[in-house]
Amino acid sequence: MFYKEKGFYISLLCGVVALVAFAAICVNLLGRDDGDEEAPIAVQESPSPAPTATPEAKEASTNKAKSEVKPEKKTATPKPTKKAAKTNTKPVENALHFDQETGLLWPVEGDVLMEYSADRVIYFETLAQYRTNPALIIAAQVGDEVKASADGIVQDITTSEETGRTLTMSIGDDFTVSYGQLKEIAVQKGDAVSEGQVIGKIADPTKYYSLEGANLFYQVKEKEESVNPMVLLR
Secondary structure, eight states, rough: HHHHHHHHHHHHHHHHHHHHHHHHHHHHHHHHHHHHHOOOOOOOOOOOOOOOHHHHHHHHHHHHHHSSOOOEEEEEEOOOOOOOOOOOOOOHHHHHOOTTOOOOOOSSSSOEEOOOEEEEEETTTTTTEEEEEESSSEEEEEEOOESSSSSSEEEEEETTTEEEEEEEEEEEEEEEEEEEEEOOOOOTTEEOTTTEEEEEEEEEOOOGGGTTOOOEEEEEEEEEEEEEEHHHBO
């Protein structure tokens, strides 16, 4: 009887254990079905470090960027054009006027050593010969001042073996006056000269006038033809 009861309890215990185990299994299964499944842990990949550019690469990149940027063209500001002022003023030489009635101022004070002679010959003492004379030879002293006979423009300054340093002035209306045997000329080619202005001084005579002595070679031309200065001097 004892063994029967003992076996009964053992069987009962085994059944309870089996029941508990079954209940535990059922609870476990039901818990998995009803509960949220555990989300897998996402593994975040860390971004790969960006490659560090070398100094050479940086310089190349900078140069490329500069070359791609085209400089803006500067528009040149047009300079104002200066219009030449219109004028009716004629060149000074063309504006000159020689009044023949007023005549010419004597350039030096002295006697006439040799008269103008275009149509007959006269005697040249130094040359010891007779010849025509296209000018007046006026006696003077070395160093005497020579004055302009009229307003004019210095046309030329030359040196001649016969007349030495010679200054030629245009006085207007196709008239010119030449002064020879000069030194210390006070004006230049192209200068405007006023009547009575000192243009130079008397120099030593050339070898062509050594016996005649110091003098002024004084010649007047109209349209390149010599005329008698005595007709025009006042």
